[in-house]
Amino acid sequence: MALLQISEPGLSTVPHQHRLAVGIDLGTTNSLVATVRNGVAVVLHDENGRALLPSVVRYQPGQPPVVGHAAQQVQASDPYNTIVSVKRFMGRALHDIADAGSFPYRFVDAPGMVQLRTADGVKSPVEVSADILRALRERAEHSLGGELMGAVITVPAYFDDAQRQATKDAARLAGLEVLRLLNEPTAAAIAYGLDNAAEGIYAVYDLGGGTFDISILRLSQGVFEVLATNGDSALGGDDFDQRLFCWMLEQARFPDLTAQDNRLLLNHARFAKEALTEHPETRITAVLSSGFTIDLTLTAAQFNEMTATLVSKTLSPVRRALRDAGLSTKDVQGVVMVGGATRMPCIQSAVATLFGQTPLNNLDPDKVVALGAAMQANVLAGNRREDDDWLLLDVTPLSLGIETMGGLVEKIIPRNTTIPVARAQEFTTYKDGQTAMSIHVLQGERELVSDCRSLARFELRGIPSMVAGAARIRVALQVDADGLLSVSAQELQTGVSAAVTVRPSFGLHDDDVSRMLQDGFNHAKEDMTARALQEARVEAERLLDATQSALDEDGERLLDMDEFSEIVASMRALAECVSGMDYALIQQMTERLNQVTQAFAARRMNMRVREALAGQSVNDLMS
Amino acid sequence: MLPDFKANHFALFGLPARFELDGAALDVAFRQLQAQVHPDRFAHLSEADKRASLQWSTRVNEAYQVLKSPLMRAAYLLQQQGVDALAPENTQLPAVFLMQQIEWREAIAGARKDADDVALQRVETEMQTMARRLQADLANALDVQQDFVSAAQRVRELKFIDKIRAELDEAFIALDR
Numbered sequence: 001m002a003l004l005q006i007s008e009p010g011l012s013t014v015p016h017q018h019r020l021a022v023g024i025d026l027g028t029t030n031s032l033v034a035t036v037r038n039g040v041a042v043v044l045h046d047e048n049g050r051a052l053l054p055s056v057v058r059y060q061p062g063q064p065p066v067v068g069h070a071a072q073q074v075q076a077s078d079p080y081n082t083i084v085s086v087k088r089f090m091g092r093a094l095h096d097i098a099d100a101g102s103f104p105y106r107f108v109d110a111p112g113m114v115q116l117r118t119a120d121g122v123k124s125p126v127e128v129s130a131d132i133l134r135a136l137r138e139r140a141e142h143s144l145g146g147e148l149m150g151a152v153i154t155v156p157a158y159f160d161d162a163q164r165q166a167t168k169d170a171a172r173l174a175g176l177e178v179l180r181l182l183n184e185p186t187a188a189a190i191a192y193g194l195d196n197a198a199e200g201i202y203a204v205y206d207l208g209g210g211t212f213d214i215s216i217l218r219l220s221q222g223v224f225e226v227l228a229t230n231g232d233s234a235l236g237g238d239d240f241d242q243r244l245f246c247w248m249l250e251q252a253r254f255p256d257l258t259a260q261d262n263r264l265l266l267n268h269a270r271f272a273k274e275a276l277t278e279h280p281e282t283r284i285t286a287v288l289s290s291g292f293t294i295d296l297t298l299t300a301a302q303f304n305e306m307t308a309t310l311v312s313k314t315l316s317p318v319r320r321a322l323r324d325a326g327l328s329t330k331d332v333q334g335v336v337m338v339g340g341a342t343r344m345p346c347i348q349s350a351v352a353t354l355f356g357q358t359p360l361n362n363l364d365p366d367k368v369v370a371l372g373a374a375m376q377a378n379v380l381a382g383n384r385r386e387d388d389d390w391l392l393l394d395v396t397p398l399s400l401g402i403e404t405m406g407g408l409v410e411k412i413i414p415r416n417t418t419i420p421v422a423r424a425q426e427f428t429t430y431k432d433g434q435t436a437m438s439i440h441v442l443q444g445e446r447e448l449v450s451d452c453r454s455l456a457r458f459e460l461r462g463i464p465s466m467v468a469g470a471a472r473i474r475v476a477l478q479v480d481a482d483g484l485l486s487v488s489a490q491e492l493q494t495g496v497s498a499a500v501t502v503r504p505s506f507g508l509h510d511d512d513v514s515r516m517l518q519d520g521f522n523h524a525k526e527d528m529t530a531r532a533l534q535e536a537r538v539e540a541e542r543l544l545d546a547t548q549s550a551l552d553e554d555g556e557r558l559l560d561m562d563e564f565s566e567i568v569a570s571m572r573a574l575a576e577c578v579s580g581m582d583y584a585l586i587q588q589m590t591e592r593l594n595q596v597t598q599a600f601a602a603r604r605m606n607m608r609v610r611e612a613l614a615g616q617s618v619n620d621l622m623s
Numbered sequence: 624m625l626p627d628f629k630a631n632h633f634a635l636f637g638l639p640a641r642f643e644l645d646g647a648a649l650d651v652a653f654r655q656l657q658a659q660v661h662p663d664r665f666a667h668l669s670e671a672d673k674r675a676s677l678q679w680s681t682r683v684n685e686a687y688q689v690l691k692s693p694l695m696r697a698a699y700l701l702q703q704q705g706v707d708a709l710a711p712e713n714t715q716l717p718a719v720f721l722m723q724q725i726e727w728r729e730a731i732a733g734a735r736k737d738a739d740d741v742a743l744q745r746v747e748t749e750m751q752t753m754a755r756r757l758q759a760d761l762a763n764a765l766d767v768q769q770d771f772v773s774a775a776q777r778v779r780e781l782k783f784i785d786k787i788r789a790e791l792d793e794a795f796i797a798l799d800r
């Protein structure tokens with residue numbers, strides 16, 4: 001039954017067109033962008049054929065930021081204005097940064113997230129990250145020849161909610177639609193697993209420049225199921241550099257170091273560390289700004305000794321993850337090595353000893369995360385092909401809870417719970433006549449509020465006056481597929497409720513993001529309007545495209561004639577105004593199309609469930 | 624928006640509502656269902672599609688968590704019989720069982736102090752043996768005898784073992800530092 005022919009003039013969306021989507025590995029040291037082209041994931045290069053973009057941004061007064069190699073080259077001469085390893089500051093307050101004194105920056109202790117004073121003004125880590133992302137977006141749009149539909153951005157698996165929110169904000173600021181935040185080791189597992197048709201239990205050991213993750217996965221018939229994850233979001237190759245830097249200071253009595261000297265020596269530490277991967281010995285020579293000359297020789301044995309505690313700091317999380325997964329090292333079929341710092345022989349041998357097997361190094365540890373993210377982006381954008389029938393099931397890395405009496409945390413969602421997840425818990429008032437209740441959401445494994453990370457605090461007001469213990473307040477936590485949390489609270493007898501998407505306490509507020517977006521457009525009102533219009537159009541086109549796909553797939557089966565015509569009419573109304581200048585009208589028509597497709601969406605979902613279960617009544621299941 | 628705890632988790636996976644459970648069949652059904660409803664399948668579609676998918680996927684995960692865990696599965700079966708095994712007022716445990724708990728707690732504390740890995744492992748093994756015995760009892764009480772009173776008692780004991788397991792986890796982590 002052909003109901004209606006809807007590919008009429010004005011309905012420009014072509015079903016099943018290839019949508020441009022990329023995977024971005026936003027690294028502490030290096031960032032990359034990749035895409036799937038003709039079914040194969042490839043890293044996109046810059047005009048000089050380089051894949052890695054150093055995650056370095058330089059700010060100069062009144063000039064656009066310089067990102068990448070050019071900025072990296074001047075980092076020692078202009079350390080205050082050249083920001084490296086900004087990922088370590090994402091979602092972090094100044095007091096969270098243990099080694100703040102060792103960075104050659106002018107930190108500003110802002111509420112929420114630390115900021116950096118540069119010659120081009122105070123910058124938040126979110127803005128710096130956005131500048132890196134913007135450079136990658138431009139690279140991708142240039143090389144793919146079109147506007148991106150969206151991006152998958154990777155984050156360390158052990159990133160908490162504040163760090164994830166900050167990353168998503170940075171993407172928004174860079175004008176990227178985030179299809180998903182994807183955990184870095186999981187991205188690597190996809191790339192490895194799909195390439196090697198792997199089945200069984202795998203560990204992904206990811207030591208990058210600034211973060212460490214370990215994930216244990218079960219790969220079975222195209223399902224990548226994360227069983228447990230652990231790590232340290234402030235441990236990476238940078239810390240090995242720091243250790244070497246301290247050793248250098250111990251060796252010679254240096255004159256007072258300038259910020260330039262600091263950065264210079266850190267760079268030399270990094271070169272020496274990398275040299276020791278290939279050679280048994282290396283020489284470090286440098287001239288400080290005072291003219292003082294350094295000339296040191298370092299052997300691999302010395303290096304291994306001074307960094308042994310760092311190496312073993314990665315092994316405890318590995319054991320914990322295995323324990324949480326209920327597995328032992330013997331159950332692990334292969335250990336996939338990811339991140340540049342896993343090239344160090346001391347890491348290779350420590351991992352080999354712990355697991356009793358040679359780790360898998362047949363992937364490029366720099367690129368595998370971006371490639372996995374690109375594969376995921378391709379599927380999320382709707383470019384799935386017949387053989388793309390794989391699925392990812394990830395977990396939340398840290399427990400989530402609510403503050404209770406006495407400064408204790410009551411865990412509501414334990415770590416390593418498969419996402420998306422929603423859990424609720426009931427609380428009550430503890431004073432007679434109490435009409436408000438403050439709800440404090442925390443993340444972490446410890447019992448005391450003071451040992452966990454505060455994610456959000458909000459008040460539920462208007463609770464009717466009752467004796468202590470009579471009110472029933474249900475607090476619900478939902479973690480979505482990006483690993484992001486939202487919280488709601490409700491008094492059950494009266495229905496009084498409050499809800500927040502967690503972003504306060506740490507991270508940026510929506511206002512901050514819109515302010516920064518405005519700043520980016522130099523407060524020019526026309527630009528803002530133009531941007532709003534452009535965003536509304538993109539959103540409308542996305543919805544038209546999505547609705548068309550849904551109609552193609554299930555329209556005839558699930559809609560009667562009236563419903564079908566109503567949806568088509570709404571699509572047509574939206575398609576007619578989408579290229580016009582009337583922002584409000586586009587929004588209104590988008591909203592209308594959203595409205596009229598709601599029941600259709602619910603039916604589609606029920607049908608899928610029913611098909612999966614062959615014949616059960618869905619109403620019984622979702623009652 | 625939260626999944627209804629009373630909706631039937633077993634039916635969702637097409638499994639009989641029994642304590643004794645085919646774990647492999649559960650895993651397969653879980654993956655098949657998530658392959659249909661997971662948000663990753665709907666990322667390019669409309670807000671309405673995404674919302675529906677988030678709810679269903681959450682619901683499927685919740686049911687899987689409950690059925691996968693012997694403790695939660697048993698509590699869930701009892702709840703369907705109108706028995707709230709873990710209600711705060713139901714805390715009575717037999718004296719022998721309590722004695723065993725005290726012994727284990729002391730052993731854990733001692734092992735922590737002496738940094739004695741082997742002693743911790745011994746407690747863990749004993750605990751696992753006890754947990755297996757309780758699960759066999761539960762299968763009998765729930766699936767064969769339909770003796771919900773004794774099943775509820777076993778559930779409370781299993782819950783207690785879970786708490787000890789958390790203490791063991793912490794002790795292992797402390798020794799690892």
Ligand SMILES: Nc1ncnc2c1ncn2[C@@H]1O[C@H](COP(=O)(O)OP(=O)(O)OP(=O)(O)O)[C@@H](O)[C@H]1O
Nearest residue numbers: 027028029030208209210211237274277339340341
């Ligand atoms: N040959 C080598 N030997 C030792 N270390 C190396 C070598 N090559 C790269 N590294 C180190 O790897 C780190 C960078 O790794 P990578 O690019 O994977 O990190 P990243 O993705 O930017 O960081 P993260 O994943 O932590 O955010 C740096 O510390 C670098 O010095």
Ligand SMILES: [Mg+2]
Nearest residue numbers: 027208339369
């Ligand atoms: Mg990395």
